[in-house]
Amino acid sequence: MSTRDFRSTRRQFLQGGAAGAALSTVARPLAAQEPPVPLEQYEAEFFDAGEWAFVMAATARLIPSEGDGPGALETRVPVFIDREMAGEFGQAATWYMEGPHQPDAAPLFGYQSPLSPAEVYRGGIAAFNEWCSSEHGAGFADLDADTQDAALTALEAGDVPLAPELRDFFALLLQNTKEGYFADPRHGGNHGMASWVHIGFPGARASFLEWTDPSKDDVPYPLGPVSISGERA
């Protein structure tokens, strides 16, 4: 049994104590933020060097740098994925993982692999690199961009033979890449909130009542995003 002093919190909040604290967090100047380690020097928590090279290369094709807007590397998506794999999500900490397992069940039944997402990445990267070597003569990270795109397309289509317990590998990789691109920067990706600037999402501002007025119909919202830590872009 746990308890909490519930009698004071709501009153304090309404008197402005907690609200004031929250606002001062948001107002923290950008200068206070430490510049992150450059991606090339980042030491992965979960991935080994070969796996890290794959994650860097694969996310760079899923959200490329070329064209308008940032890519996965500019937004540090690989850092996000590494942190997720080292954390609760990668370890399937909240999922029901008891056996018996039937990884080849119809996909309608959802995740049925006995492996955690981190283990699916580990096994999936190894199997996919092996396939790239036999089909294209080199591991994924060493292929040219067009061949990488073709290889990822084959992986997505299920044309790369993977054991059933690894079959969610591509879906996880794509899902986590988009999460790292769009999630609040506190989780390691979306560096500089660049993806939010790209699409026009104002982040954690969370107060828009005046924008329901019909005079604002069809008027693009003018302010750039803020993050939970108070970063502005």
Next chain:
Amino acid sequence: MAREEKRKDVVIVGLGWTGSILGIELADEGLEVLALERGPDRDTVPDFQYPDVADELRYGIRYGFMQKPRNSTITLRHGLDDTALPYRQLGSFLPGDGVGGAGIHWNGHNWRAMEEEFRLRSYVEEEFGADIIPEGMTIQDWGVTYEELEPHFDRFEYMAGIAGQAGNINGEIIPGGNPFEAPRSRDFPMPPLPQTLNGRMFKAATEAMGLHPFPRPAANASEAYVNEYGMQLGPCNYCGFCERYGCLNYSKASPQTCILDALKRRPNFSYRTRCEVLKVEKAADGKTATGVTYWDEEAGEEVFQPADLVILAAYQLHNTHLMLLSGLGEPYDPRTGEGVTGKNYAYQMSGGTSMFFEDVEFNPFVGAGSNGYCIDDYAINQIDFAAEGFIGGSYISTSQTNGQPIRSMRVPGDVPKWGAGWKEGIKKWYGHSMSIGSHGSNMAYRDCYLDLDPTYKDPHGRPLMRLTFDWKDNDIRMTQFMRRQIEPIAQSMNPTSWASGYKQEGARYDIRPYQTTHNVGGTIMGEDPKTSVLNRYLQCWDVHNVFAMGAGAFPQNIQYNPTGVVGALAYWASDAIRKDYLTNPRPLV
């Protein structure tokens, strides 16, 4: 050997909406009331406070406020001869846990069911003849009428502070409201929420077609409000973090914003968190319960909590599970059609059409949980079931609840899923779409039910509950009918492009994509102990000091979101307990 706690008058299993309502109503009767909540404690501060809660990954995607399948889940199979597999990772529905339960992370769509829905079998038989009911469809009357529930709907709406526009007050049709709703005794406590552009466009389009748009009844406050328990709500600020989040703004009705601070001040109420009830214990004669056994996570031991009255107020799935594990009611057998516990599980049938407008800016992050316009022109009481070939109906609506980019990135079908084309597509289309959805009924069937799984166990060694469920032709015909109504509305708005998503003939139930958390049935109410586990007062037919709240009581699903009915039923049951049961504890029917 379980530790034994001091006896209480009432023990409540679960401290969400219904546990909070029964808690305060029975505490105000002077009873010693204890609530046991298996999840953590939660309150607006610190758990929902700004800016920490505005975190899409943590709460919207990783389900920070939801039940953890590792602790509690179900197994699924499509048919009676299949082997069920565990729901290992949340997807299709998102049960809550912790104080407030699913009442903290809903959007706030608050409805009364239609008069006809409470007596659906009788209505169908009287209007269209019993022979239109398909083989295997097991719809029933509820045993309670809309008229009986009306004061309790009213009370829930004034407690929760619902913003809306009445369409029918005591039989008088009110312009701008829903002309097809059942009579209400007075208007909503608050005016409708402000609308966003998509709502204004939907209203204009449907009015031009001779339909009857009305603002969605919303448990998001549109102005400052104080309810009967002295709890204060503030106007919604359209933060865009509603569904899957606790409200940072004291605007969305929840147990926290509407009841709990008042309840916690009652000296005869207490609650314990991280205490999961394992079983309702029955007396030797089997006619009454003696209390509950629960697992105290912090102490690491089993505890027996004696009580005179046991209120099951957990989520629908968990109430059913607990009744099956405790031998409350005869377990339902789909092969014989006999037994009652676990019977008539039903879900919800929804579909939608997305529209893309190259030159319209919607600012999709400007959102309340429940703003938007609806039409009920194709509601259950407006459809000729015999002519259309199905039983059921939907309300149709547009809403703009959030523009969170991980889960709300709508793009036209020709945008690739990744690569340079995707990056270009999201910039082009984010903020330039709206959708029209149908939210519909799902009937009950003989082979859609809940029982105990023979293979998989929970962390306490108890069998997981097994869900046997699949889509049926009747409900698919209903959703296809809605598609034929919605697409002309969408086309009349001249979008650049549009795309529909409705279940088609042969569709199998897929547990992966989120659909709704509106699971119902399993502990259904009714007029006959042979066909329902609860009587019309939500009292267990077999064990009269056990009452079970929640959407488990629905004999089939309604076309609406269930919370308004769940709230009204909780007040209806608490009224019967206060006025009738306490003075003379016995079977009330």
